[in-house]
Amino acid sequence: MCQVTQTQPQSSQQLLDDSTDEVLVSCVRGGDRQAFSVLVTRHGMRFRSIANRVLGDLALSEEVVQDAFVTLWTKADAFDPERAKFTTWFHRVVFNRALDMKRRKKPDALPEGYEVADTRPQADHAVDQTTQMATLSAAMENLSDRQKTALTLSYLDGYSNSDAADIMALNVKAFESLLVRARAKMRDMLKAEKTNLLSVFG
Amino acid sequence: MSKQTDPMTEADYDACVVAHGTDIALWPATERSRAREFLQTSDGQDASKLDNLFATLGPDEGGNDMMMQADTTDFLTRLQAIPDQYPQQATAANASAGTQSLGKKVGAFIDGLLDPARLWSPTGLAAQGFAFVLLMGVGMFVGAQQGPEMFNDYDVSAGIFEANNSEYSIDG
Numbered sequence: 142m143c144q145v146t147q148t149q150p151q152s153s154q155q156l157l158d159d160s161t162d163e164v165l166v167s168c169v170r171g172g173d174r175q176a177f178s179v180l181v182t183r184h185g186m187r188f189r190s191i192a193n194r195v196l197g198d199l200a201l202s203e204e205v206v207q208d209a210f211v212t213l214w215t216k217a218d219a220f221d222p223e224r225a226k227f228t229t230w231f232h233r234v235v236f237n238r239a240l241d242m243k244r245r246k247k248p249d250a251l252p253e254g255y256e257v258a259d260t261r262p263q264a265d266h267a268v269d270q271t272t273q274m275a276t277l278s279a280a281m282e283n284l285s286d287r288q289k290t291a292l293t294l295s296y297l298d299g300y301s302n303s304d305a306a307d308i309m310a311l312n313v314k315a316f317e318s319l320l321v322r323a324r325a326k327m328r329d330m331l332k333a334e335k336t337n338l339l340s341v342f343g
Numbered sequence: 344m345s346k347q348t349d350p351m352t353e354a355d356y357d358a359c360v361v362a363h364g365t366d367i368a369l370w371p372a373t374e375r376s377r378a379r380e381f382l383q384t385s386d387g388q389d390a391s392k393l394d395n396l397f398a399t400l401g402p403d404e405g406g407n408d409m410m411m412q413a414d415t416t417d418f419l420t421r422l423q424a425i426p427d428q429y430p431q432q433a434t435a436a437n438a439s440a441g442t443q444s445l446g447k448k449v450g451a452f453i454d455g456l457l458d459p460a461r462l463w464s465p466t467g468l469a470a471q472g473f474a475f476v477l478l479m480g481v482g483m484f485v486g487a488q489q490g491p492e493m494f495n496d497y498d499v500s501a502g503i504f505e506a507n508n509s510e511y512s513i514d515g
Contacts, residue, residue, distance in 0.1 A: 174426045181422040186415060203418055207425070214425050277396055295361075296397040302361070321357045328353065328393050 143168035143176070162227035170217040177214055184228070185210070188235045194293060195239035201246065205238045229304045236290075236308065280330040288323035295320055351381035356390050365394045 143164070157165065157179045168176035185206065192202035212219065212234060220230050281289050287309070294305035306316035351359075356378060363370045367378050381387040461467050 172431045177426055178423050181419060181425075185419050185422050189418065203421075207422060210422050210425055211429050215429050215431060274399070292397075317358070317361045320361045321354065324357045324361070324393070325354065328357075328389065331393060331396075332389060 143171045143173055163222040166213070166217055166220050166222070166227055169214065177210075180213070180227075181210060184231065188231065191232065191298060192235055192239040194297070195236065196243055196246070198246070201242055202239070205242055206235060208238055209235045225307055226304065229300075229307050232294075232298070232300075233308050276331070276334055280327055280334075283330060284323055284326055287319060288326065291316060291319045292323045292327070349377075351377040351387075353386050353390060356381055356387065360390075360394065365398070 154175060157168070157173075157175050160168075160176075160179075162180065162183070165173075165176040165180050169180065188206045188209065189199075189202050192205045193199055196202050196205070209231065213231070220227060224230075225233075281292060284292065290309060291305065294300045294308060295302070298305075300308065302313050302316055302320075306313045309316060309319075311319070351374075355374075359370055359374050359378060363374075367375055367382075370378060378387075382391055455461060462471075
Protein backbone atom coordinates (compact mmCIF):
# COMPACT_ATOMS: atom_id res chain seq x y z
CA MET A 142 0.00 0.00 0.00
CA CYS A 143 1.30 3.43 -0.95
CA GLN A 144 2.39 5.22 2.19
CA VAL A 145 2.84 8.74 0.87
CA THR A 146 1.13 11.03 3.35
CA GLN A 147 0.59 14.74 2.99
CA THR A 148 1.59 16.63 6.12
CA GLN A 149 1.76 20.06 4.52
CA PRO A 150 0.57 21.64 1.27
CA GLN A 151 2.68 20.10 -1.48
CA SER A 152 2.06 18.86 -4.98
CA SER A 153 1.81 15.10 -5.36
CA GLN A 154 4.95 15.15 -7.51
CA GLN A 155 6.82 17.03 -4.78
CA LEU A 156 5.63 14.48 -2.23
CA LEU A 157 6.90 11.63 -4.36
CA ASP A 158 10.21 13.38 -4.98
CA ASP A 159 10.67 13.68 -1.23
CA SER A 160 9.67 10.11 -0.49
CA THR A 161 12.09 7.30 0.27
CA ASP A 162 12.69 4.57 -2.29
CA GLU A 163 10.86 2.08 -0.12
CA VAL A 164 7.73 4.25 0.01
CA LEU A 165 7.90 4.75 -3.74
CA VAL A 166 8.03 1.00 -4.32
CA SER A 167 4.93 0.60 -2.17
CA CYS A 168 3.24 3.10 -4.52
CA VAL A 169 4.54 1.28 -7.59
CA ARG A 170 2.97 -1.86 -6.21
CA GLY A 171 -0.36 -0.07 -6.39
CA GLY A 172 0.23 0.96 -10.00
CA ASP A 173 1.51 4.49 -9.37
CA ARG A 174 3.33 5.51 -12.55
CA GLN A 175 4.61 8.75 -11.08
CA ALA A 176 6.33 6.86 -8.28
CA PHE A 177 7.89 4.54 -10.86
CA SER A 178 9.06 7.54 -12.85
CA VAL A 179 10.73 9.03 -9.77
CA LEU A 180 12.58 5.78 -9.15
CA VAL A 181 13.72 5.68 -12.79
CA THR A 182 14.99 9.26 -12.63
CA ARG A 183 16.66 8.66 -9.30
CA HIS A 184 18.43 5.40 -10.10
CA GLY A 185 18.33 4.67 -13.84
CA MET A 186 21.71 6.09 -14.76
CA ARG A 187 23.46 4.80 -11.69
CA PHE A 188 22.38 1.23 -12.31
CA ARG A 189 23.27 1.48 -15.98
CA SER A 190 26.75 2.43 -14.85
CA ILE A 191 26.83 -0.53 -12.46
CA ALA A 192 25.72 -2.95 -15.18
CA ASN A 193 28.21 -1.46 -17.59
CA ARG A 194 31.06 -2.13 -15.18
CA VAL A 195 30.16 -5.82 -15.27
CA LEU A 196 29.41 -6.07 -18.98
CA GLY A 197 31.54 -3.38 -20.60
CA ASP A 198 28.81 -2.98 -23.19
CA LEU A 199 26.43 -0.06 -22.99
CA ALA A 200 23.66 -1.59 -25.11
CA LEU A 201 23.63 -4.78 -23.06
CA SER A 202 23.79 -2.77 -19.84
CA GLU A 203 20.72 -0.80 -20.86
CA GLU A 204 18.96 -4.04 -21.70
CA VAL A 205 19.78 -5.44 -18.26
CA VAL A 206 18.62 -2.32 -16.41
CA GLN A 207 15.45 -2.10 -18.49
CA ASP A 208 14.74 -5.73 -17.65
CA ALA A 209 15.25 -4.99 -13.97
CA PHE A 210 12.87 -2.02 -14.08
CA VAL A 211 10.28 -4.17 -15.87
CA THR A 212 10.57 -6.60 -12.97
CA LEU A 213 10.15 -3.71 -10.54
CA TRP A 214 6.98 -2.57 -12.31
CA THR A 215 5.36 -5.96 -12.84
CA LYS A 216 6.58 -7.75 -9.71
CA ALA A 217 7.06 -5.03 -7.12
CA ASP A 218 5.85 -7.53 -4.52
CA ALA A 219 9.21 -9.26 -4.87
CA PHE A 220 10.77 -6.43 -2.88
CA ASP A 221 10.41 -6.84 0.87
CA PRO A 222 11.27 -3.60 2.70
CA GLU A 223 11.59 -5.57 5.94
CA ARG A 224 14.56 -7.47 4.59
CA ALA A 225 16.63 -4.95 2.63
CA LYS A 226 16.86 -1.39 1.40
CA PHE A 227 15.53 -0.84 -2.10
CA THR A 228 18.94 0.05 -3.53
CA THR A 229 20.48 -3.08 -2.06
CA TRP A 230 17.75 -5.29 -3.46
CA PHE A 231 17.74 -3.60 -6.86
CA HIS A 232 21.52 -3.70 -7.07
CA ARG A 233 21.34 -7.43 -6.54
CA VAL A 234 18.70 -7.76 -9.29
CA VAL A 235 20.75 -5.70 -11.76
CA PHE A 236 24.06 -7.24 -10.80
CA ASN A 237 22.85 -10.84 -11.07
CA ARG A 238 21.23 -10.17 -14.44
CA ALA A 239 24.41 -8.53 -15.66
CA LEU A 240 26.45 -11.55 -14.55
CA ASP A 241 24.02 -13.90 -16.32
CA MET A 242 24.29 -11.79 -19.45
CA LYS A 243 28.08 -11.80 -19.22
CA ARG A 244 28.14 -15.59 -18.96
CA ARG A 245 25.90 -15.91 -22.02
CA LYS A 246 27.79 -13.32 -24.02
CA LYS A 247 30.45 -14.81 -26.24
CA PRO A 248 33.24 -12.68 -27.58
CA ASP A 249 32.78 -11.81 -31.25
CA ALA A 250 35.39 -13.28 -33.55
CA LEU A 251 37.58 -10.63 -35.14
CA PRO A 252 37.79 -10.57 -38.91
CA GLU A 253 40.95 -11.93 -40.46
CA GLY A 254 43.73 -9.38 -40.67
CA TYR A 255 42.09 -7.17 -38.08
CA GLU A 256 44.50 -5.23 -35.92
CA VAL A 257 43.51 -3.79 -32.60
CA ALA A 258 43.79 -0.04 -32.60
CA ASP A 259 46.13 1.41 -30.00
CA THR A 260 43.77 3.45 -27.89
CA ARG A 261 46.22 4.09 -25.08
CA PRO A 262 46.68 7.72 -24.10
CA GLN A 263 49.66 9.49 -25.54
CA ALA A 264 52.86 9.64 -23.52
CA ASP A 265 52.42 13.29 -22.71
CA HIS A 266 49.12 12.50 -21.02
CA ALA A 267 50.47 9.54 -19.12
CA VAL A 268 49.91 11.13 -15.76
CA ASP A 269 46.33 12.21 -16.25
CA GLN A 270 43.45 10.66 -14.43
CA THR A 271 42.37 8.58 -17.37
CA THR A 272 45.64 6.70 -17.24
CA GLN A 273 45.38 6.21 -13.51
CA MET A 274 41.88 4.85 -13.83
CA ALA A 275 42.90 2.65 -16.73
CA THR A 276 45.77 1.23 -14.70
CA LEU A 277 43.53 0.73 -11.72
CA SER A 278 40.91 -0.95 -13.90
CA ALA A 279 43.55 -3.18 -15.46
CA ALA A 280 44.74 -4.19 -12.00
CA MET A 281 41.18 -4.90 -10.95
CA GLU A 282 40.74 -7.19 -13.94
CA ASN A 283 43.35 -9.47 -12.38
CA LEU A 284 41.26 -9.92 -9.26
CA SER A 285 38.80 -12.75 -8.85
CA ASP A 286 35.20 -11.86 -9.68
CA ARG A 287 34.28 -11.81 -6.01
CA GLN A 288 37.21 -9.59 -5.03
CA LYS A 289 36.44 -7.24 -7.89
CA THR A 290 32.80 -7.10 -6.89
CA ALA A 291 33.72 -6.34 -3.28
CA LEU A 292 36.02 -3.47 -4.30
CA THR A 293 33.48 -2.11 -6.75
CA LEU A 294 30.64 -2.15 -4.24
CA SER A 295 32.76 -0.51 -1.59
CA TYR A 296 34.76 2.10 -3.51
CA LEU A 297 32.88 2.77 -6.73
CA ASP A 298 29.32 2.33 -5.59
CA GLY A 299 29.87 3.67 -2.09
CA TYR A 300 27.91 0.97 -0.25
CA SER A 301 28.42 0.39 3.44
CA ASN A 302 30.03 -2.92 4.37
CA SER A 303 26.70 -4.12 5.65
CA ASP A 304 24.80 -3.34 2.43
CA ALA A 305 27.60 -4.63 0.21
CA ALA A 306 27.71 -7.86 2.22
CA ASP A 307 23.97 -8.16 1.79
CA ILE A 308 24.26 -7.73 -1.99
CA MET A 309 26.92 -10.43 -2.14
CA ALA A 310 24.95 -12.68 0.21
CA LEU A 311 27.81 -12.73 2.72
CA ASN A 312 27.99 -11.84 6.38
CA VAL A 313 29.82 -8.61 7.15
CA LYS A 314 32.95 -10.33 8.49
CA ALA A 315 33.28 -12.47 5.38
CA PHE A 316 32.82 -9.41 3.17
CA GLU A 317 35.47 -7.48 5.10
CA SER A 318 37.92 -10.37 4.78
CA LEU A 319 37.26 -10.48 1.05
CA LEU A 320 37.83 -6.75 0.79
CA VAL A 321 41.08 -6.95 2.77
CA ARG A 322 42.37 -9.66 0.44
CA ALA A 323 41.33 -7.66 -2.60
CA ARG A 324 43.11 -4.56 -1.31
CA ALA A 325 46.26 -6.55 -0.58
CA LYS A 326 46.27 -8.02 -4.06
CA MET A 327 45.63 -4.64 -5.65
CA ARG A 328 48.47 -3.12 -3.68
CA ASP A 329 50.85 -5.85 -4.73
CA MET A 330 49.94 -5.33 -8.37
CA LEU A 331 50.10 -1.58 -8.19
CA LYS A 332 53.47 -1.61 -6.47
CA ALA A 333 54.82 -2.78 -9.79
CA GLU A 334 53.39 0.40 -11.27
CA LYS A 335 54.68 2.49 -8.43
CA THR A 336 56.93 4.74 -10.42
CA ASN A 337 54.43 5.63 -13.08
CA LEU A 338 51.24 5.61 -11.08
CA LEU A 339 51.42 5.92 -7.30
CA SER A 340 54.23 8.46 -7.45
CA VAL A 341 51.81 10.79 -9.21
CA PHE A 342 50.08 11.27 -5.89
CA GLY A 343 53.31 11.87 -3.98
CA MET B 344 45.70 -8.66 13.48
CA SER B 345 48.92 -8.22 15.45
CA LYS B 346 49.11 -6.98 19.04
CA GLN B 347 48.18 -3.38 19.68
CA THR B 348 51.72 -2.57 20.79
CA ASP B 349 53.33 -4.01 17.65
CA PRO B 350 53.99 -1.76 14.68
CA MET B 351 51.08 -1.76 12.26
CA THR B 352 51.44 -3.95 9.18
CA GLU B 353 49.87 -3.53 5.76
CA ALA B 354 47.33 -6.22 6.67
CA ASP B 355 46.46 -4.39 9.91
CA TYR B 356 46.07 -1.14 8.01
CA ASP B 357 43.82 -2.77 5.39
CA ALA B 358 41.68 -4.35 8.11
CA CYS B 359 41.26 -0.97 9.81
CA VAL B 360 40.45 0.83 6.56
CA VAL B 361 37.86 -1.79 5.71
CA ALA B 362 36.31 -1.70 9.18
CA HIS B 363 36.49 2.03 9.96
CA GLY B 364 37.03 3.84 6.65
CA THR B 365 39.97 5.83 5.36
CA ASP B 366 39.64 8.70 7.83
CA ILE B 367 42.10 7.78 10.58
CA ALA B 368 40.54 10.30 12.93
CA LEU B 369 37.55 7.98 13.18
CA TRP B 370 39.60 4.94 14.15
CA PRO B 371 39.95 3.67 17.74
CA ALA B 372 42.66 5.61 19.60
CA THR B 373 45.11 2.70 19.84
CA GLU B 374 44.87 1.97 16.12
CA ARG B 375 45.14 5.66 15.34
CA SER B 376 48.57 6.08 16.88
CA ARG B 377 49.87 2.88 15.28
CA ALA B 378 48.46 3.97 11.92
CA ARG B 379 50.23 7.34 12.11
CA GLU B 380 53.52 5.56 12.64
CA PHE B 381 52.75 3.12 9.83
CA LEU B 382 51.97 5.94 7.40
CA GLN B 383 55.46 7.30 7.92
CA THR B 384 56.92 4.15 6.42
CA SER B 385 57.30 3.39 2.73
CA ASP B 386 54.62 0.68 2.89
CA GLY B 387 52.32 3.05 4.70
CA GLN B 388 52.72 5.74 2.07
CA ASP B 389 51.94 3.23 -0.65
CA ALA B 390 48.85 2.13 1.23
CA SER B 391 47.72 5.71 1.63
CA LYS B 392 48.28 6.41 -2.05
CA LEU B 393 46.18 3.40 -2.95
CA ASP B 394 43.34 4.87 -0.91
CA ASN B 395 43.77 8.19 -2.70
CA LEU B 396 43.55 6.34 -5.97
CA PHE B 397 40.33 4.65 -4.93
CA ALA B 398 39.01 8.00 -3.79
CA THR B 399 39.48 9.43 -7.29
CA LEU B 400 37.08 6.79 -8.57
CA GLY B 401 34.53 7.85 -5.99
CA PRO B 402 30.96 6.63 -5.83
CA ASP B 403 29.83 6.70 -9.46
CA GLU B 404 26.32 8.04 -9.90
CA GLY B 405 26.35 7.15 -13.55
CA GLY B 406 27.01 10.54 -15.00
CA ASN B 407 30.78 10.89 -14.61
CA ASP B 408 31.92 8.35 -17.12
CA MET B 409 32.31 9.98 -20.52
CA MET B 410 31.07 6.89 -22.27
CA MET B 411 27.97 6.94 -20.14
CA GLN B 412 26.95 10.41 -21.23
CA ALA B 413 25.63 9.23 -24.57
CA ASP B 414 21.88 8.94 -25.09
CA THR B 415 20.98 9.29 -21.42
CA THR B 416 17.70 11.00 -22.23
CA ASP B 417 16.70 8.30 -24.67
CA PHE B 418 17.51 5.61 -22.15
CA LEU B 419 15.52 7.22 -19.35
CA THR B 420 12.60 7.82 -21.73
CA ARG B 421 12.53 4.13 -22.56
CA LEU B 422 12.51 3.26 -18.88
CA GLN B 423 9.71 5.75 -18.20
CA ALA B 424 7.64 4.04 -20.90
CA ILE B 425 7.77 0.63 -19.20
CA PRO B 426 4.33 1.02 -17.52
CA ASP B 427 2.79 1.54 -20.97
CA GLN B 428 4.36 -1.58 -22.37
CA TYR B 429 3.94 -3.83 -19.35
CA PRO B 430 0.63 -2.94 -17.72
CA GLN B 431 0.24 -4.20 -14.19
CA GLN B 432 -3.36 -5.14 -15.01
CA ALA B 433 -1.84 -8.09 -16.81
CA THR B 434 -1.13 -9.56 -13.39
CA ALA B 435 -4.81 -9.31 -12.40
CA ALA B 436 -5.80 -10.75 -15.76
CA ASN B 437 -3.46 -13.64 -15.18
CA ALA B 438 -5.05 -14.27 -11.80
CA SER B 439 -8.49 -14.26 -13.44
CA ALA B 440 -7.22 -16.56 -16.18
CA GLY B 441 -5.87 -18.83 -13.46
CA THR B 442 -9.32 -19.08 -11.84
CA GLN B 443 -10.91 -19.79 -15.20
CA SER B 444 -8.44 -22.50 -15.92
CA LEU B 445 -9.19 -24.07 -12.52
CA GLY B 446 -12.91 -24.17 -13.43
CA LYS B 447 -12.04 -25.69 -16.77
CA LYS B 448 -9.93 -28.33 -15.06
CA VAL B 449 -12.78 -29.33 -12.74
CA GLY B 450 -15.16 -29.52 -15.69
CA ALA B 451 -12.73 -31.64 -17.65
CA PHE B 452 -12.32 -33.97 -14.66
CA ILE B 453 -16.09 -34.51 -14.37
CA ASP B 454 -16.36 -35.06 -18.13
CA GLY B 455 -13.62 -37.64 -17.82
CA LEU B 456 -15.48 -39.47 -15.05
CA LEU B 457 -18.61 -39.72 -17.18
CA ASP B 458 -16.79 -40.87 -20.25
CA PRO B 459 -18.42 -44.26 -21.14
CA ALA B 460 -15.12 -45.73 -22.23
CA ARG B 461 -13.72 -45.04 -18.79
CA LEU B 462 -16.95 -45.74 -16.91
CA TRP B 463 -17.26 -49.36 -18.18
CA SER B 464 -13.61 -50.18 -18.21
CA PRO B 465 -12.34 -52.77 -15.62
CA THR B 466 -10.90 -49.94 -13.57
CA GLY B 467 -14.14 -47.98 -13.81
CA LEU B 468 -16.23 -51.01 -12.76
CA ALA B 469 -13.89 -51.75 -9.87
CA ALA B 470 -14.11 -48.14 -8.75
CA GLN B 471 -17.90 -48.23 -8.91
CA GLY B 472 -17.96 -51.49 -6.93
CA PHE B 473 -15.70 -50.01 -4.32
CA ALA B 474 -17.87 -46.91 -4.10
CA PHE B 475 -21.00 -49.12 -3.65
CA VAL B 476 -19.40 -51.18 -0.86
CA LEU B 477 -18.17 -48.00 0.80
CA LEU B 478 -21.62 -46.44 0.64
CA MET B 479 -23.24 -49.55 2.11
CA GLY B 480 -20.65 -49.73 4.84
CA VAL B 481 -21.23 -46.11 5.77
CA GLY B 482 -24.99 -46.71 5.81
CA MET B 483 -24.65 -49.73 8.08
CA PHE B 484 -22.33 -47.82 10.38
CA VAL B 485 -24.76 -44.91 10.67
CA GLY B 486 -27.63 -47.30 11.30
CA ALA B 487 -25.70 -49.13 13.99
CA GLN B 488 -25.09 -45.83 15.79
CA GLN B 489 -28.86 -45.19 16.19
CA GLY B 490 -30.98 -47.16 18.71
CA PRO B 491 -33.95 -49.38 17.57
CA GLU B 492 -36.44 -47.17 19.46
CA MET B 493 -35.73 -44.36 17.09
CA PHE B 494 -37.44 -46.40 14.38
CA ASN B 495 -40.69 -47.10 16.36
CA ASP B 496 -42.21 -43.89 15.05
CA TYR B 497 -41.82 -45.18 11.58
CA ASP B 498 -42.73 -48.81 12.31
CA VAL B 499 -46.39 -48.94 11.26
CA SER B 500 -46.68 -52.64 12.06
CA ALA B 501 -45.90 -52.01 15.76
CA GLY B 502 -49.20 -50.02 16.15
CA ILE B 503 -51.22 -52.55 14.18
CA PHE B 504 -50.10 -55.41 16.35
CA GLU B 505 -50.85 -53.37 19.49
CA ALA B 506 -54.43 -52.86 18.29
CA ASN B 507 -54.74 -56.50 17.37
CA ASN B 508 -53.51 -57.52 20.78
CA SER B 509 -56.32 -55.64 22.58
CA GLU B 510 -58.95 -56.73 20.07
CA TYR B 511 -58.24 -60.38 20.41
CA SER B 512 -57.48 -60.37 24.09
CA ILE B 513 -59.11 -63.12 26.15
CA ASP B 514 -59.87 -60.53 28.76
CA GLY B 515 -61.42 -58.05 26.29
